Amino acid sequence: MQPVHESVDVIIVGAGICGVSVARLLQGQGTVTWNIIDKGRSVGGRMATRRVAGERFDHGAQFFTARSDNFKSLIECLSKEGVVKEWVRGFKKDSEKSSTIADGNDGFPRYVGVEGMNQVVKHLAAKLPSEHIHLQEKLIGIDILGENLGLRCESGNTYAARTVLLTMPLPQVNPLLDGLSTDSVFTDVLSQIRSVDYDPCVALMGYFSQDEIPMSLMPYKSENAPISFVSDNYSKGISKVPGSLTIHLSPEASRGLFATENEFIKDFVCEQLGRQFGIKTVSKPTVYEVQKWRYAAPQAVLGKPFLSWQTRLPNGPKIFVAGEAFSGPKIEGAYLSALAVSAELLGS
Numbered sequence: 001m002q003p004v005h006e007s008v009d010v011i012i013v014g015a016g017i018c019g020v021s022v023a024r025l026l027q028g029q030g031t032v033t034w035n036i037i038d039k040g041r042s043v044g045g046r047m048a049t050r051r052v053a054g055e056r057f058d059h060g061a062q063f064f065t066a067r068s069d070n071f072k073s074l075i076e077c078l079s080k081e082g083v084v085k086e087w088v089r090g091f092k093k094d095s096e097k098s099s100t101i102a103d104g105n106d107g108f109p110r111y112v113g114v115e116g117m118n119q120v121v122k123h124l125a126a127k128l129p130s131e132h133i134h135l136q137e138k139l140i141g142i143d144i145l146g147e148n149l150g151l152r153c154e155s156g157n158t159y160a161a162r163t164v165l166l167t168m169p170l171p172q173v174n175p176l177l178d179g180l181s182t183d184s185v186f187t188d189v190l191s192q193i194r195s196v197d198y199d200p201c202v203a204l205m206g207y208f209s210q211d212e213i214p215m216s217l218m219p220y221k222s223e224n225a226p227i228s229f230v231s232d233n234y235s236k237g238i239s240k241v242p243g244s245l246t247i248h249l250s251p252e253a254s255r256g257l258f259a260t261e262n263e264f265i266k267d268f269v270c271e272q273l274g275r276q277f278g279i280k281t282v283s284k285p286t287v288y289e290v291q292k293w294r295y296a297a298p299q300a301v302l303g304k305p306f307l308s309w310q311t312r313l314p315n316g317p318k319i320f321v322a323g324e325a326f327s328g329p330k331i332e333g334a335y336l337s338a339l340a341v342s343a344e345l346l347g348s
């Protein structure tokens with residue numbers, strides 16, 4: 001196998017918040033060469049925003065919180081740069097006493113990307129040399145080539161590096177590593193990767209009538225009902241049209257509807273919105289799109305910031321696995337995992 005790209009120290013697979021943050025830290029230090037590959041058409045991963053009939057809708061992660069000092073400093077910087085802003089301090093929720101919607105303000109800030117969630121990662125990536133970011137490159141296999149690893153992509157391109165960092169959801173890591181080694185450390189890494197199951201999420205984006213669903217009901221979160229989250233992209237400031245809603249179904253409802261047609265999902269969502277909001281009629285949107293996330297969120301997190309394995313050869317190549325399945329199942333967790341794995345890659 002002949003690498004078509006010059007061998008680098010580290011190849012980062014995945015240009016979500018984790019992968020892009022690692023690239024920034026490596027770039028900042030300046031001594032470690034790197035490339036990112038991602039199967040998507042743009043960076044962002046599950047911090048995803050798309051246009052539906054001209055307006056922007058966030059359809060993956062809807063917001064983020066910041067609890068750790070490290071993540072708070074990043075958010076502070078990004079706020080100053082005008083990339084993120086506080087959105088709300090809590091969500092409307094099902095009332096415990098009646099069938100009404102209650103105010104859930106808990107005083108804790110929730111942040112969003114000023115121009116959409118994917119713009120946060122795009123902004124971080126914009127400061128990196130673009131020749132090291134390779135999009136629409138889907139990794140399909142890894143080979144051990146002496147002191148290097150060879151990465152085979154669906155496009156036919158191959159990349160080589162001493163170290164590979166995988167940042168996608170763990171069920172997508174599993175087939176890439178399966179069969180690569182039989183040593184006991186590797187077997188343990190693989191069994192930890194296989195121990196984490198993910199919940200799916202079916203998301204519907206569409207234009208709804210504000211006369212029927214008032215904006216005062218949003219953003220809405222439910223712990224138990226089939227619709228788990230409703231947010232208004234107008235209130236986020238990324239759509240100019242009131243009633244531009246993103247609706248997420250719960251893991252249970254998403255599992256049940258994952259294989260069904262979008263038309264059926266739309267009907268289900270409208271009926272369910274009526275039930276959960278206590279509204280008689282919810283007209284079906286004429287303009288809508290459905291996104292099905294097979295691996296939206298891990299059901300558990302591994303109690304360490306990343307996993308690593310090295311071949312037993314002297315100077316043997318290394319594989320790292322990082323992301324939100326390690327330091328918390330959210331954007332902040334993905335960032336904290338990135339900080340920890342970067343420190344290891346930089347040898348500090």
Ligand SMILES: Cc1cc2nc3c(=O)[nH]c(=O)nc-3n(C[C@H](O)[C@H](O)[C@H](O)COP(=O)(O)OP(=O)(O)OC[C@H]3O[C@@H](n4cnc5c(N)ncnc54)[C@H](O)[C@@H]3O)c2cc1C
Nearest residue numbers: 014016017018039045046061062139168323324330331334
């Ligand atoms: C519907 C939904 C709602 C969510 N809501 C919230 C929320 O409100 N708040 C919050 O904090 N978090 C939320 N999350 C979780 C949050 O989005 C993730 O925790 C975070 O974005 C994970 O970042 P990451 O970089 O670890 O992974 P990802 O963002 O998944 O990045 C991994 C990247 O790897 C790429 N990739 C995968 N396989 C391959 C391959 N074979 N070859 C090349 N590239 C590959 C993908 O294209 C992707 O870009 C939500 C997620 C979803 C899906």
